[in-house]
Every structure is written in C-alpha cells, then in structure tokens.
Amino acid sequence: MAASSAVTADYVLKPPPYSLDALEPHMSRQTLEFHWGKHHRAYVDNLKKQVLGSELEGKTLDHIILNTYNNGDLLHAFNNAAQAWNHEFFWESMKPGGGGKPSGELLALLERDFTSYEKFYDEFNAAAATQFGAGWAWLAYADNKLKVMKTPNAVNPLVLGSFPLLTIDVWEHAYYLDFQQNRRPDYIKTFMNNLVSWEAVSSRLHAAKAASSSSA
Amino acid sequence: MAIRSVLSTRTLSGLKETSSKLLGFRGIQTFTLPDLPYDYSALEPAISGEIMQIHHQKHHQTYVTNYNNALEQLDQAVNKGDASTVVKLHSAIKFNGGGHVNHSIFWKNLAPVNQGGGEPPKGALGGAIDTHFGSLEGLVKKMSAEGAALQGSGWVWLGLDKELKKLVVDTTANQDPLVTKGASLVPLVGIDVWEHAYYLQYKNVRPDYLKNVWKVINWKYASEVYESECK
Numbered sequence: 001m002a003a004s005s006a007v008t009a010d011y012v013l014k015p016p017p018y019s020l021d022a023l024e025p026h027m028s029r030q031t032l033e034f035h036w037g038k039h040h041r042a043y044v045d046n047l048k049k050q051v052l053g054s055e056l057e058g059k060t061l062d063h064i065i066l067n068t069y070n071n072g073d074l075l076h077a078f079n080n081a082a083q084a085w086n087h088e089f090f091w092e093s094m095k096p097g098g099g100g101k102p103s104g105e106l107l108a109l110l111e112r113d114f115t116s117y118e119k120f121y122d123e124f125n126a127a128a129a130t131q132f133g134a135g136w137a138w139l140a141y142a143d144n145k146l147k148v149m150k151t152p153n154a155v156n157p158l159v160l161g162s163f164p165l166l167t168i169d170v171w172e173h174a175y176y177l178d179f180q181q182n183r184r185p186d187y188i189k190t191f192m193n194n195l196v197s198w199e200a201v202s203s204r205l206h207a208a209k210a211a212s213s214s215s216a
Numbered sequence: 217m218a219i220r221s222v223l224s225t226r227t228l229s230g231l232k233e234t235s236s237k238l239l240g241f242r243g244i245q246t247f248t249l250p251d252l253p254y255d256y257s258a259l260e261p262a263i264s265g266e267i268m269q270i271h272h273q274k275h276h277q278t279y280v281t282n283y284n285n286a287l288e289q290l291d292q293a294v295n296k297g298d299a300s301t302v303v304k305l306h307s308a309i310k311f312n313g314g315g316h317v318n319h320s321i322f323w324k325n326l327a328p329v330n331q332g333g334g335e336p337p338k339g340a341l342g343g344a345i346d347t348h349f350g351s352l353e354g355l356v357k358k359m360s361a362e363g364a365a366l367q368g369s370g371w372v373w374l375g376l377d378k379e380l381k382k383l384v385v386d387t388t389a390n391q392d393p394l395v396t397k398g399a400s401l402v403p404l405v406g407i408d409v410w411e412h413a414y415y416l417q418y419k420n421v422r423p424d425y426l427k428n429v430w431k432v433i434n435w436k437y438a439s440e441v442y443e444s445e446c447k
Binding site for chain 2: 034038039042079132133134135152153154171172173176177180181182
C-alpha cells in the first residue's frame with residue numbers, strides 16, 4: 001500500500017495552511033485553538049513519548065499506523081499515530097472560502113460514481129451524521145472508484161485498503177463549541193457548503209491514481 | 217362447548233388477564249425522558265448547569281426519541297416476519313436503548329452536595345470498596361485513570377459481579393451498557409466520558425472533569441443498589 005500524501009515522519013504538529021481564525025464564521029478561532037492547539041498537539045506529543053525507545057522509533061507515521069492497526073485489535077501507538085495523521089489531513093481538507101460543488105475531472109468522477117454531486121453530498125452527509133460516537137467520515141478512492149466511508153475513533157481508510165481524499169472529524173470536540181446543543185447535522189452542512197478544499201481532494205486523487213498505477 | 221364446561225371462574229379471569237397482556241403486546245411500550253431529581257444548576261461547580269441542561273434535554277432526549285423509533289420499526293418488522301430488518305435494527309437499538317439505560321442510571325449516580333453528593337459510602341458498599349480497592353481513594357484513582365485513558369466515547373463503571381460476588385471496575389464503548397461486558401454485572405456507578413459530558417466546561421481536559429465529578433457522586437444510591445443485589 002503506497003504512502004499517502006502530506007504527512008511526514010517527524011511527528012510534527014504542522015499548523016493548518018491558514019491562520020486559526022481564517023475559517024470563521026464557519027469554524028471559530030476558539031475551536032481551532034482547542035482542536036489544533038490542544039487535541040491535535042496532544043496526539044503528536046503523546047505519540048512521541050510512546051514511540052521513543054520502542055521498536056517503532058524512527059518509523060514513518062504511515063508505517064506506525066499500518067503496523068499497529070493489527071486487524072482492529074489495536075496496538076498501543078495506533079490511536080495517537082492515526083489521530084495525528086487524521087487531524088493533519090483534516091486541516092488540509094478545508095480552506096477559507098471552500099465548500100460547494102467541485103468542477104472538472106473531480107465533478108465528472110463524483111457524477112460517475114454517485115450519479116450526481118447531490119447524491120454524493122447526501123451519502124457523505126449521512127455517513128458523517130450516523131457515525132455513532134467518535135469517528136470520521138471520508139471520501140476515499142479504491143479499485144478505481146470513489147466511495148464514502150465512515151470509521152470509528154481513530155480508524156482511517158489507510159488501514160482499510162483505500163486512499164483517503166477528504167475527511168470530516170465527527171468527534172464531539174470538532175463541533176461542540178460552535179454548534180451548541182449537539183447540532184452535528186448543522187456542522188456537517190457547514191463543512192460541505194463552506195469549508196471543503198476541492199483542490200486538496202484533487203491533488204490527493206492524482207497521487208492516489210499515480211500510486212495505484214505504479215503498483216499495478 | 218366441552219372447553220367451556222371445563223373452565224372454572226379462576227381460569228376465565230386468568231384468561232382475561234392473559235388476553236389483556238396479549239393486547240399489550242400489540243402496542244409496544246415506549247419510553248419517556250426521566251426527570252432529574254435536582255435542578256440543572258444544582259451540581260455546580262463540579263458540573264455546570266449548561267452542561268446538565270444540554271446533556272439531559274438534548275442528548276438523553278435524542279436517545280429516548282430514537283430508541284422509541286427503533287422499537288416501533290422493530291415491532292413492525294417482527295409482526296411482518298422481516299428477519300433481516302429485525303437484525304438490521306440491532307445497532308440502533310443498542311446505541312439508543314443503551315444511551316437511555318446508561319443516562320437514566322447516571323442522573324441517579326449524581327446528587328447535589330446538599331443532598332449527599334460526594335459523601336463517602338458507608339455500610340456494606342463502603343466495606344466492600346475497602347476490601348477490593350484498599351480504600352475509596354484507591355477506587356477513585358483507578359476509575360479516573362481508566363476513564364481518562366478511554367479512547368473515543370464511552371463510560372467508566374463501578375459494578376458488582378453478582379456471580380463472583382465482587383466489585384469490578386470496567387469501561388464500555390459508546391453507549392454499551394455494563395451488562396455487555398458480562399451478564400452478571402450490575403452497574404453501581406457509571407461516569408459518562410463522552411466529550412459532551414464535560415466539554416463546554418472542561419474542554420479537552422477530561423482528567424479535570426474526572427477529578428471534580430466525585431464531589432457530586434451519589435454513593436447513597438449506589439449503596440442501595442449494592443445492598444439489594446447482595447440479598
């Protein structure tokens with residue numbers, strides 16, 4: 001399984017590719033300060049502590065994730081490693097002025113694999129809304145097809161044989177401050193309409209296709 | 217005709233009882249949100265009134281509503297003999313029914329300080345805690361550590377294993393009731409560690425929530441359950 005894009009081996013807390021207030025009013029600076037500044041930071045810091053002096057020391061993040069998933073019987077470092085990866089991927093899945101319908105090749109593929117952008121929207125929405133407890137919803141690529149997935153806690157498509165292209169974090173900490181009174185559905189809608197970076201999705205798709213054909 | 221002569225008055229009244237129970241089966245029992253035995257703000261400063269209100273009126277209410285919906289769908293599927301729908305509904309029943317069961321226990325596990333919240337357990341439960349965990353502090357330390365370490369959403373429990381006659385500390389994921397970890401387990405104290413239980417007040421610092429929640433734990437209720445299960 002080829003390495004995914006973006007995330008490096010150094011277990012670094014990379015800042016999002018925009019300032020912490022750049023996604024307002026759709027995602028507040030306060031949320032970014034906690035979500036990136038505390039939650040994501042803790043995953044990275046705790047991963048470093050766990051890996052130091054172990055046989056995982058010096059291994060890439062992808063390697064750790066794939067080797068500690070253990071078919072769902074998770075080994076110790078999985079949660080921190082996968083959550084570090086997932087959060088970096090999440091920040092880069094969003095941009096100021098994002099959201100809405102993509103165009104070009106990506107739209108054509110969504111229409112091919114979901115019938116229409118609206119059908120994809122509904123499916124992604126449903127996955128994010130019905131992931132019970134903590135987890136993530138994804139647009140992913142496998143076997144030359146786009147698909148929607150949902151995963152619990154820290155699990156991501158990498159360990160399930162698919163290339164992640166887009167994600168939304170549906171742990172409560174992702175939306176609890178901005179969408180008070182438990183309004184996860186409003187958070188998902190806001191993400192889809194105002195935050196998705198289709199540029200990021202496109203470049204990830206190109207990387208995924210390249211990796212697929214090189215291993216074919 | 218022959219049957220009528222065999223039936224006594226007692227049998228007839230027994231049958232009447234049975235038929236009304238059968239009629240009861242046609243409509244399923246649905247559930248309602250239980251009232252809290254204290255005001256939303258009564259657990260402050262350990263748990264904010266804002267959290268208590270949202271936790272009760274939004275989260276628990278949603279579990280009740282969705283549980284009732286799932287039960288109605290289940291009832292229809294059972295009556296139609298639609299086995300695959302019955303099976304498909306299991307996760308919705310587990311999530312939402314579990315959410316209702318767990319939160320109903322939780323509200324009783326909490327009490328304002330002026331109603332005994334935080335007062336250490338005495339009597340049989342107090343003794344059992346000292347036996348199994350060394351001291352109440354030992355139990356609190358263990359439960360807080362396990363609650364803090366739980367990844368994702370779930371609960372940390374003090375339970376009684378009725379069969380082995382001992383106290384246990386365990387965790388469950390999502391809204392799984394304690395009984396899913398062992399058929400003989402009876403929940404005595406459950407602490408919700410879903411982020412919604414503490415986020416508005418404690419943000420990401422779950423350990424601080426776990427430090428403070430003990431100040432409003434209702435050990436009187438836990439003792440009652442323990443003593444009735446130990447009979």
